[in-house]
Amino acid sequence: MTSTHEQWDIVSGVGITALAVAEGRAAESAREDRLINDPYARALADAADSPQLSSPEAQELMRTMVSDYMGVRTRFFDEFFLRAAAGGVGQAVILASGLDTRAFRLEWPSGFRVFEIDQAKVLEFKDQTLDSLGAKPTAERHAVSADLRDDWASALKEAGFDPSVPTAWLAEGLLPYLPPDAEAQLLETIHEFSAPGSRLSIEHVAGTRGQMMGDEIKQVSEQWGIDLPSLFSIEDRPDPGEVLTGKGWTVRRDPSIEIAAGYGRKFADFQAMFQEQSQMLTAQLQS
Numbered sequence: 001m002t003s004t005h006e007q008w009d010i011v012s013g014v015g016i017t018a019l020a021v022a023e024g025r026a027a028e029s030a031r032e033d034r035l036i037n038d039p040y041a042r043a044l045a046d047a048a049d050s051p052q053l054s055s056p057e058a059q060e061l062m063r064t065m066v067s068d069y070m071g072v073r074t075r076f077f078d079e080f081f082l083r084a085a086a087g088g089v090g091q092a093v094i095l096a097s098g099l100d101t102r103a104f105r106l107e108w109p110s111g112f113r114v115f116e117i118d119q120a121k122v123l124e125f126k127d128q129t130l131d132s133l134g135a136k137p138t139a140e141r142h143a144v145s146a147d148l149r150d151d152w153a154s155a156l157k158e159a160g161f162d163p164s165v166p167t168a169w170l171a172e173g174l175l176p177y178l179p180p181d182a183e184a185q186l187l188e189t190i191h192e193f194s195a196p197g198s199r200l201s202i203e204h205v206a207g208t209r210g211q212m213m214g215d216e217i218k219q220v221s222e223q224w225g226i227d228l229p230s231l232f233s234i235e236d237r238p239d240p241g242e243v244l245t246g247k248g249w250t251v252r253r254d255p256s257i258e259i260a261a262g263y264g265r266k267f268a269d270f271q272a273m274f275q276e277q278s279q280m281l282t283a284q285l286q287s
């Protein structure tokens with residue numbers, strides 16, 4: 001399907017945010033007190049060779065603030081998937097997968113299927129780089145090129161997704177970029193395609209979109225050379241947890257700051273910004 005929306009690659013538009021996240025995971029994986037180990041993140045980040053993200057200011061930020069948060073976020077969603085797989089879910093859909101390498105580094109049950117959806121050029125870059133490293137998926141992996149503002153559901157089905165199998169869905173680092181109608185459609189499609197027992201986890205920034213684009217995030221992203229607020233979708237929309245509750249899902253909210261404390265980590269550099277707003281939602285449909 002040809003999208004009428006803006007397209008990007010790994011060093012442009014929203015694509016570069018996937019690279020920034022991979023840089024954060026690479027920095028985290030190199031720490032002695034690391035919460036995760038992504039053995040592919042460094043090579044993925046290096047292969048893209050972005051001048052913005054290689055600057056000394058950006059790299060310092062990666063080693064501190066970004067790594068602090070990415071370690072917590074990645075570990076939380078790793079554990080979400082491993083619990084879901086152990087709990088009988090048979091497939092996973094990683095929405096806006098970017099340079100996520102879970103299909104290559106987590107221990108999935110035999111026959112487990114992982115669908116990764118992102119824009120074509122982002123997935124191409126990832127596939128080529130991982131191929132050149134000789135990386136082998138640890139699940140049956142399907143890369144699905146689609147724009148999440150279009151009819152991505154058809155592309156997912158064409159790739160072999162089976163809606164009768166309980167699914168673990170993930171929206172990590174995605175909702176800030178989606179316009180409200182695409183977000184509403186995303187939640188509706190997930191609901192429609194979820195067999196009983198399915199699960200969903202979402203990285204959520206609570207509050208208004210204006211708060212999300214505050215001065216602090218602007219200053220931080222300028223040090224990356226990325227104007228993050230300009231990439232965010234600015235319109236307010238309903239809280240995704242409430243939307244899911246209305247559709248019959250059981251929703252749990254964990255503030256990121258509490259998740260971090262549970263892993264023995266404190267967000268020293270941006271405690272204030274994340275005090276209230278950053279939350280991880282985990283939802284389940286009754287079996």
Ligand SMILES: C[S@@+](CC[C@H](N)C(=O)[O-])C[C@H]1O[C@@H](n2cnc3c(N)ncnc32)[C@H](O)[C@@H]1O
Pocket residue numbers: 014015017018019021022095096097098099100117118119122146147148149172173174177178
């Ligand atoms: C911050 S990155 C997060 C990537 C990945 N989830 C992770 O945590 O490593 C945002 C990702 O969302 C993808 N994305 C944003 N809007 C999208 C859309 N409309 N369609 C497809 N992908 C999209 C970008 O291409 C990028 O890979």
